[in-house]
Amino acid sequence: MTPTITAFEHSPDGGQGLARDTRVRWAFEEVGQPYKVHLVSFNAMKEPEHMARHPFGQIPTYEEGNLVLFESGAIVFHIAERHAGLLPAEAEARARAIAWMFAALNTVEPPILDRATTWISEWKEPWCEQRLRLVDDRIRDRLGDLSTRLGSADWLDGPFSAGDLMMVSVLIRLRSSGILDEYPNLSAYVARGEARPAYRRAFAAQLAINAGKQPA
Numbered sequence: 754m755t756p757t758i759t760a761f762e763h764s765p766d767g768g769q770g771l772a773r774d775t776r777v778r779w780a781f782e783e784v785g786q787p788y789k790v791h792l793v794s795f796n797a798m799k800e801p802e803h804m805a806r807h808p809f810g811q812i813p814t815y816e817e818g819n820l821v822l823f824e825s826g827a828i829v830f831h832i833a834e835r836h837a838g839l840l841p842a843e844a845e846a847r848a849r850a851i852a853w854m855f856a857a858l859n860t861v862e863p864p865i866l867d868r869a870t871t872w873i874s875e876w877k878e879p880w881c882e883q884r885l886r887l888v889d890d891r892i893r894d895r896l897g898d899l900s901t902r903l904g905s906a907d908w909l910d911g912p913f914s915a916g917d918l919m920m921v922s923v924l925i926r927l928r929s930s931g932i933l934d935e936y937p938n939l940s941a942y943v944a945r946g947e948a949r950p951a952y953r954r955a956f957a958a959q960l961a962i963n964a965g966k967q968p969a
């Protein structure tokens with residue numbers, strides 16, 4: 754059965770690939786699993802039909818038969834568990850790749866999201882600039898350590914894995930801030946992820962929707 758995911762009918766980023774369906778599309782593309790997309794408007798996301806799929810009224814979701822999942826991390830993990838290509842077969846390497854997925858979502862993404870929230874919701878506040886500086890310091894703490902750990906390696910732990918897919922997806926959100934440029938090896942890491950044919954197909958598919966084109 755072909756899984757169906759949900760995505761924004763009109764993404765607030767206009768197709769820069771920041772909406773979290775992109776990471777799910779990327780995982781599908783890496784493992785060669787075709788998928789369908791059900792587009793939802795902001796209003797429809799808060800209607801009972803979608804709230805039954807996603808308790809917080811967000812995208813992305815994943816449906817396959819009776820299975821309904823939400824949370825991009827859980828969805829990518831599910832795809833990676835079901836198909837070869839995103840998690841190593843060897844048990845300890847697999848556990849480490851999963852740890853990197855959690856690190857991306859739980860340790861690196863939070864201050865990056867804080868930055869977005871500050872820009873979007875708090876820009877009128879007199880303390881916005883001060884808060885932004887503090888948030889950027891917290892981001893730099895994480896990126897500094899991540900940069901040290903990555904060193905000159907291509908990927909975080911051996912071959913490309915779901916851990917890298919998630920980490921690159923999270924770091925991409927920093928592009929417009931310029932902070933990533935302070936860490937050349939992380940910029941190169943993100944560029945390597947974006948250069949993967951699977952990422953390019955995923956990006957193009959979500960861009961086509963946001964540019965008003967029919968998906969290929």
Ligand SMILES: N[C@@H](CCC(=O)N[C@@H](CS)C(=O)NCC(=O)O)C(=O)O
Pocket residue numbers: 771772773774798810811812813823824825826
């Ligand atoms: N932790 C969730 C976050 C989901 C999320 O924030 N989705 C955004 C799009 S990227 C959304 O639906 N925003 C609209 C809203 O929250 O109303 C995940 O990783 O899936």
